[in-house]
Amino acid sequence: MGTRSGSLKLCIDSIPGIPVSLRPWNNSDVHSLIKYANNKAIAGNLRDAFPFPYTHKDALRFLEMAVSNDPHLLILAIDSKGEAIGSVGATLKQDVYRKNMEIGYWLAEPFWGKGIITEVIRKFTAHLWLTYDIHRIYAEPYADNSASRKALEKAGFRCEAIFKQNVIKNGAYLDSCIYSVLREEFNHAGC
Numbered sequence: 001m002g003t004r005s006g007s008l009k010l011c012i013d014s015i016p017g018i019p020v021s022l023r024p025w026n027n028s029d030v031h032s033l034i035k036y037a038n039n040k041a042i043a044g045n046l047r048d049a050f051p052f053p054y055t056h057k058d059a060l061r062f063l064e065m066a067v068s069n070d071p072h073l074l075i076l077a078i079d080s081k082g083e084a085i086g087s088v089g090a091t092l093k094q095d096v097y098r099k100n101m102e103i104g105y106w107l108a109e110p111f112w113g114k115g116i117i118t119e120v121i122r123k124f125t126a127h128l129w130l131t132y133d134i135h136r137i138y139a140e141p142y143a144d145n146s147a148s149r150k151a152l153e154k155a156g157f158r159c160e161a162i163f164k165q166n167v168i169k170n171g172a173y174l175d176s177c178i179y180s181v182l183r184e185e186f187n188h189a190g191c
Helices: 027-037 056-066 116-131 146-154
Strands: 010-012 020-024 073-080 083-092 100-107 136-139 158-169 172-182
Touching: 010 116, 020 116, 027 056, 027 083, 056 073, 073 116, 083 116, 100 116, 116 136, 116 146, 146 158, 146 172
Parallel strands: 100 136
Antiparallel strands: 010 020, 020 073, 073 083, 083 100, 136 172, 158 172
């Protein structure tokens, strides 16, 4: 499998003027989690497991999962100046998919458009290659989430497929995409 996050801290120095790092979640993050996660625009681009409104109970449930010892999960806080401003996570798949990891992420709206999520994806993906015995990393953004799709492309992922109306979100059928990168395709030089 991989190693637990423990005291892991990954610094991202490629965003001028914005100190960003990836670190384990902890219980003191509950207030910033509620502050930033309680956003309809964020929830609208994620699976239904990410609710809106986002309550204190939801935050506690998430933090319990994020700090669990599940060897198939790695969930890190995106940190800026000691405050959790988003999350990035990976799920190690099982059975015939055991050499795959699915990543997911979200970022607080005040930090959108600054290139942060692209750098988070790059750094996190590089860390996954070093930590897990995997061959492929993928993400499944909704087709209409152009910002997420561009971030994945800039981070070295490519679109494998668009699935027509395979998701129902907020009562509407949406297209979704599969973006992936194979170990031999990933450029470790910038990480």
